Amino acid sequence: MEDAIVLYPSPGRGHLISMVEFGKLILKHQPSFSITILILSDPNTNTNSTAPNYVASSTTQYIATVNSTTPSITFQHLPPISEIPRNTASPVELSFLIPRLNNPNLHQTLKTISQTSKLRAFIMDFFCDAAFEVATNLDIPTYYFFTSGASGLALFLYMPTLHKNVDKSFEDLGNMLFDIPGTPPIPASDMPGGISDRTTQRYEYFLNTATHMAKSNGIFVNTFDLLEKKAIKAISDGLCVPDGLTPPIFCIGPLISSSIQDGDEHECLKWLNSQPSRSVVFLSFGSMGLFSAKQLREMAVGLENSGQRFLWVVRNPPPDNEKEPNLEEFLPKGFLERIKDKGFVVKQWAPQVEVLSHESVGGFVTHCGWNSVLEAINVGVPMVAWPLYAEQRLNRVFLVEEMKVALGLKEMEDGLVSAEELEKRVRELFESEVGKEVRERVLGFRDEAMVAQKEGGSSHVALAKLAQLWKQT
């Protein structure tokens, strides 16, 4: 019988793409395996639409390309769920709920695959936690794929302990600091939004997931040993699951996927070609990062006053965020004309991996989504951390205080980042001694990332050993 692995990603871009890239990596180690990737219909939008690349959930084009270029990977769509309870308020809850409602389909699918193949591993996103029960009941070795870093994982695994020791919601604890093994102290206000209120359903989903994860056969993390030494050691030493066993963790990153582009070089890459080496700061905030018109104006003023060269991806403010922005409508009067020798504004979307690896780019103002962070580290671009949602505030703490590869932006009480603050940080990155140190740190990690992925490097060895084990048992 053929050796098979089933991957079960959450349908959002950032989750799905890194898991598919992981599937491709497994095949490099074991080309004889067949990989099935289960695709959930995204309830938030129609996954079958041919929406452009920057739309949060559009992965259609990406899936079609991998499907046609990698024959050992099969995509299997699970049927859409027709009965979604109307009172499910938050997208995070839906992300947990949809897989739950799919459990009967999943059960059937796994049984069918088991009839013709030897199922070596079932690997799921943490949002697909409901599948834990299904896969373990079928005695399939069950793993989690964690789409953020090891420091985030340290907190996640420690969550049941925090739940026992703290009797209030994080959102009611202001800046109280929490000691998590392997991480710097974390202020309550920087805890991920999903776990900030312990009375919610989503908090319970996260808590249960953390408990299951600790009982799984292992956890894959998109990171590499030297980037997060302390967190990885704390987890491996069992400190994050003090009253139980810790499963093995496999740091297999950084997994990077370059954007798929056909045809001509993007206009912003052409512009970068004419800029001096390492001189441009790139501002981009992920497929879900949106700003009000007021915030966009502050950013424009800050960038102009910084005197630095910049490449800025601007999206229309919500609720019409999928519409092409009319820049004159909300940027300061005359801005585009004044900055035309130094700045370049891209509407909606830019090929981020290509931009970051361009020789002219010397800094990155980022929302701290983990994939973006890795993309920058992989090519040695220092960051300014401007977190927006999910676990991004947590990532800012790690990037600024632990890895020291970013400068932290400070937002005001109401969440707004002032023009002065942006100007100051961008200048600091390019003009100060602190900026220089951050630059040198990230270049060091870039070299380490390269080593980690080569034959004999830590990420390569972690996966090679496991693939060998799957083959034998």
Ligand SMILES: *[C@@H]1O[C@H](CO)[C@@H](O)[C@H](O)[C@H]1NC(C)=O
């Ligand atoms: C993948 O490719 C096969 C043919 O090579 C096709 O039948 C199938 O519909 C494709 N699946 C997806 C999800 O694109």
